[in-house]
Amino acid sequence: MTVSYTATVDVTGEGRNGGTARSDDGLLEHDLAIPKELGGAGTATNPEQLFAAGWAACFLGALRRAAALRKVRLTSTEITAEVTLSQDEDGEFGLSAALHPRIGGVDQQTAQELAEAAHQICPYSKATRGNIAVTVTATAV
Template identity: 50%
Template sequence: PEQLFAAGYSACFIGALKVAGQQLKVKVPDDVAVHATVGIGPRSQGGFGITADLAVDLPGVDREQAQQLVDAAHQICPYSNATRGNVDVTLMLA
């Protein structure tokens, strides 16, 4: 199940990056890529939880603009909104 969640989150985050690009007037490259790694394991509070690491590759976009896009996309993406406060999500620029 975590592979399906990772695939869905990646695809959704790419869509959110494109929306963020329109809002920020930054061209998101056609070869944008998001690699999600999702883990399931025990939580320190008991029970089990999910973690998600997203590595975002925005070739040709300067690092500052890329970070702005990632931050904005994280506010837009339905997966990010669904997991906020419940799942540890790490965002990284590749």
């Protein structure tokens, strides 16, 4: 396999509780905070938001690729990605996700088929497959 790109990010401080994430190229620099819902200050982004943003952006690229492979012309694409942090009875944390692409220029069946195809193509989807619960629900707009 040929490496296409490697993202490098350093996190300093307390990680999700008051740390800072910085990319080696300086384009990403964000303070991190625990969300209010988990008892934190909620004054900065958190790892789940960053993961959702990366996955959503990647998924839209995969969606466009799935459409192009099928010679389907899309008029618009948007997505909401929800990444949920849960705690089980043993106190262990885990993730789940819900992806909600909104696809213009196609009917509902085609929208869902393209979303399922994108879920097979997207590297984030591949990385999480079999590891966390993921739902993909498309809407034709």
